[in-house]
Amino acid sequence: MKSITLSLQKIFLLTLLLCLVIPASGCRKSEVAADKTLRAIVLSVHEESIMTAVSGKNDVLTPFEPVSVHYKDAKELKLQLGTVIEILFDGTVMESYPPQISAKKIKVIEEVADNWPPTKEIPEEYPYESAKADGLYVEGLKETANIELVDRFLDYSTQGITAYLRKVSYTIEGDPIITDVIHDGSKYYAVTDASRDAYASKEKFITKEYSYINTYEKDNRRIVYLADRKDINPEDFEELVLNPDSENHMDAFILADNMISP
Structure with a gap:
């Protein structure tokens, strides 16, 4: 860190x-x-x-x-x-x-012993409605809440302004996975706490660093993601990121994946 x-x-x-x-x-x-x-x-x-x-x-x-x-x-x-x-x-x-x-x-x-993430106060069982009420960006199994926070993060960070976002997504079993996304004016950091996921790997806390934030839009679908490449065209994104079987699979962090109004 x-x-x-x-x-x-x-x-x-x-x-x-x-x-x-x-x-x-x-x-x-x-x-x-x-x-x-x-x-x-x-x-x-x-x-x-x-x-x-x-x-x-x-x-x-x-x-x-x-x-x-x-x-x-x-x-x-x-x-x-x-x-x-x-x-x-x-x-x-x-x-x-x-x-x-x-x-x-x-x-x-x-105090956070390992510097990050400061998620100790979040309960082991943290349902969708609680995360929504707490003002987090939430991706549930059936619906999404507080998407405007992603827009704020995107707007601030693309202007070079400090930005911060806390995201909660849920496994099929309903376990919360918490990610803090930070933009410091030059770099992006995604710090994931998977300690509440009963089926997570041994590595419960994962930190990744990226240089750019990008968007992919197609057929009323918008994906906001972090990567080390800028201005990736839709075809390359589909091949390098959305296709896990690609030989040239590229590391990226999907910040938000939502349907948008036509």
Whole structure:
């Protein structure tokens, strides 16, 4: 996971740059009356800031939305990638991309021994409706929920903006497989937790790294996927990715596979 940590160090500089180039209306403040608390997952730590992704529901930001947290003692906390923290702040959100807040206090909720993924709090039995209600992108056996989160991830990441997505898919037996997908401004990372799958291989946690995000559209079907090649034409995708028997089978991570309206 060292490669993720090194690449994510660029995020804070990107956040500052975006605030400089985005018009003033893009970095305006959203004011609320009282202090708020926010749970978040640590993506990277800098001298006086922490790049995070929102963890769980709240009344300030949407679940798993990236947010930059300004905190003068950030380095002293010695937070590891994937740590779940609780942030106390004054309720003010700087509406940049990603949003920014200033923390008054930070409390560690869950430390992640192997850096990633921070999925310990998710129960062993995690049904479709629970994952949907928690604001995750969910691929069930019969239906899909919160597809707009994939669109947000695609939109942010293709602009070079930090993006984060948590996906849950289900085996035929109904076991949840959880994948955290991270874009750090240059690379894509897919970190899969298959520990709840009763028939998973010995390797319960799998991390893969990719350079590009692509889309395949044909006959009202849209697939969003990560790969190390850009602009793969539909015929090549069908041969190299969709056909597992191809001699030239190409590694790719299917982020979403959905039918779209004609």
